Amino acid sequence: DGGITQSPKYLFRKEGQNVTLSCEQNLNHDAMYWYRQDPGQGLRLIYYSQIVNDFQKGDIAEGYSVSREKKESFPLTVTSAQKNPTAFYLCASSIRNEKLFFGSGTQLSVL
Amino acid sequence: DQQVKQNSPSLSVQEGRISILNCDYTNSMFDYFLWYKKYPAEGPTFLISISSIKDKNEDGRFTVFLNKSAKHLSLHIVPSQPGDSAVYFCAALSGAGSYQLTFGKGTKLSVIP
Numbered sequence: 001d002g003g004i005t006q007s008p009k010y011l012f013r014k015e016g017q018n019v020t021l022s023c024e025q026n027l028n029h030d031a032m033y034w035y036r037q038d039p040g041q042g043l044r045l046i047y048y049s050q051i052v053n054d055f056q057k058g059d060i061a062e063g064y065s066v067s068r069e070k071k072e073s074f075p076l077t078v079t080s081a082q083k084n085p086t087a088f089y090l091c092a093s094s095i096r097n098e099k100l101f102f103g104s105g106t107q108l109s110v111l
Numbered sequence: 112d113q114q115v116k117q118n119s120p121s122l123s124v125q126e127g128r129i130s131i132l133n134c135d136y137t138n139s140m141f142d143y144f145l146w147y148k149k150y151p152a153e154g155p156t157f158l159i160s161i162s163s164i165k166d167k168n169e170d171g172r173f174t175v176f177l178n179k180s181a182k183h184l185s186l187h188i189v190p191s192q193p194g195d196s197a198v199y200f201c202a203a204l205s206g207a208g209s210y211q212l213t214f215g216k217g218t219k220l221s222v223i224p
Contacts (some may be wrong), residue, residue, distance in 0.1 A: 004154075031210060040120070042200060042214035044154070050210060058211065098143065098204065100212065102154030111119050 003027065006091050006103035013078065015084055021076045021106045022093030026096050033092040033100065034073035036060060043090065049074055060099050078108060113202050114138045117215035125154040125223050130188040132218050134201030137182065145212070146175060146186050149198045158199070159186070191222045 004025045019058030025032065030043045031050050035043040049068040063082025068074055074093075078085045086109050092100040121141040124130045131186045134144075147155035161168040161175045162186065170177050174187045188195055201215040 006154075033210075035214075038151075040216065042115070042117075042216040044214075045200075045211055048210050056210075069212075088152075092154070099145065099157045099160065100147075100155075102156065104154050107152070110139065 004091060004093055004101055004103035006089075006106050007043060008106060009104070011106055011108045014111050016080045018077055018079050019085075019108070021078070021091075021108070022091055023074045023076065023103060024072055025074075025091075025093045025101075025103075026072060027093055027101060028070070028071070028095035029101070030096050031094045032068065032097070033094075034058075034064070034066065034074070034076045035090040035092065037088040037090060037105075046089075060085065112137075113215075115142075115213050115215040117199075117201055117218045119218050121219040121221070123221045123223060124191045125132075127190045127195055130191045130195065130220055130222070132186040132187075132188075132199050132201075132220065134184045134186075135201050136183060136184075138150055138203070138213075139182070140205040142159050142183050142206065144175070144177065145202045145204070146173075147202060148195075149182040149200060149217070155200060164215070174207055177182075188220075189213075189219060193224050196220055196222045199210045 007022045033048040034046040047066040049055035065077045093101045145160040146158040149155040177184045198217040202212045
């Protein structure tokens with residue numbers, strides 16, 4: 001059945017390490033997004049992509065990178081430049097720019 | 112500067128009563144509003160939305176009211192059920208070409224049996 005799959009569910013990062021969070025969707029949605037949620041905070045937009053091979057920075061893009069080589073996939077790399085990476089990361093997709101469908105999230109923690 | 116504000120971090124309601132969750136916004140360019148529901152360690156799920164051309168939208172037990180002059184919207188859940196216990200996020204969008212939803216910090220609703 002259709003949906004958004006994020007993996008892994010839990011991820012640990014060592015100091016100075018880059019890690020990549022996976023996001024795959026089979027909803028045939030054009031737009032995909034990455035959000036970060038911190039405890040007691042709302043969702044903040046990291047990056048979004050409206051079409052393949054194109055993406056834009058959101059509000060908190062520093063220390064992150066993305067790629068959109070396929071419509072179905074929008075991986076997020078948390079680089080060593082992101083000094084406070086511990087958070088719950090949510091991937092989402094949409095047909096246009098309205099109702100977003102979210103994945104189940106990845107909890108990233110620093111060792 | 113927070114453009115979408117949910118000033119109540121938490122709310123407790125008895126089962127069967129009405130839950131009212133509030134949201135205020137400051138950006139007058141916002142013209143589409145959504146409510147999402149989120150359980151712990153899961154992604155948010157879409158609940159209900161409203162366009163700025165309307166002042167009310169209803170879907171079953173859920174009704175969203177929009178007061179544009181006050182820049183205020185509210186989500187009413189009637190009757191409240193224990194399964195409604197979750198964090199509710201208000202979100203806003205400005206313009207048909209924008210892809211950037213702005214979220215509030217959320218309100219944790221607890222429905223007491």
